[in-house]
């Protein structure tokens with residue numbers, strides 16, 4: 436397949452009108468959002484949605500999120516709109532919050548992987564909204580990576596995975612949030628199935644106590660079923676080992692320095708994901724600064740790009756654990772999964 440590339444920033448005809456027609460005709464479009472790049476298809480067309488699974492190599496039992504351009508567009512997709520959802524939509528839409536509730540009959544089973552619930556989000560990104568409006572239908576879209584790889588947040592990473600697999604790619608520059616949306620189930624007690632840019636603390640300020648699914652920070656037990664099917668798969672894995680060090684910043688850095696030296700003696704090429712606060716501990720070693728520990732959103736913004744950038748020629752990534760609070764919960768969720776839960780403690 437020949438993929439057409441548009442640039443949403445520099446081109447006057449930024450491609451959303453054309454790409455909207457491609458979606459309506461049953462094609463696949465990669466588009467930027469504030470979280471990560473998405474691979475979209477007509478969310479009301481089961482056959483079009485199946486092409487997403489094929490292009491990504493995504494397991495068929497992992498449901499997709501429907502993206503809408505205005506709040507009222509959720510109405511036909513859910514059986515009804517619960518009061519709690521209205522409060523959340525007013526506060527956090529448009530934005531990186533996905534809400535799960537009981538699906539209506541118009542949502543194809545290909546979107547929900549046979550579940551009786553459907554996930555819906557209204558993104559904030561101008562290009563995403565323009566595309567959904569142009570398409571005139573909800574757009575089903577997972578992240579635009581091959582299944583198992585880190586989600587793309589930069590055009591070059593989209594091209595690595597999706598050139599030749601999608602009909603259109605729209606370049607919108609780097610994604611600002613950098614990790615996928617927060618997924619909140621509203622069936623039963625409100626539960627975060629996947630943490631993201633809208634934090635537990637932000638949600639609790641609006642609706643009171645919010646649970647966090649066990650699978651967010653822990654590997655699934657052998658006989659456990661995931662509330663969110665996506666949680667059972669290895670995710671965000673670069674082509675190298677990822678090792679997480681726990682403890683205070685100083686203790687984590689000590690573990691990393693020891694293990695880095697050991698790995699180097701074994702002939703391995705290593706890189707450290709340092710932070711503004713800890714970079715001084717790693718003098719003479721190869722490191723990149725991921726962000727600021729006091730502003731965990733900065734860690735989220737660069738994680739996926741760093742996992743991809745450093746996988747070429749790198750055998751081993753060492754990263755510090757940070758407190759699982761605010762956006763630190765999303766950062767630790769992605770980092771632990773990228774590492775396959777390989778954690779060192781002193």
Ligand code: AMP
Nearest residue numbers: 498499552553554577578615663664665
């Ligand atoms: P992605 O499309 O890659 O952003 O992944 C979407 C995430 O939302 C996956 O972890 C899915 O398993 C989860 N998800 C989507 N729809 C549902 C649903 N109806 N119930 C539970 N989890 C869902």
Ligand code: MG
Nearest residue numbers: 577578586615
């Ligand atoms: Mg994904």
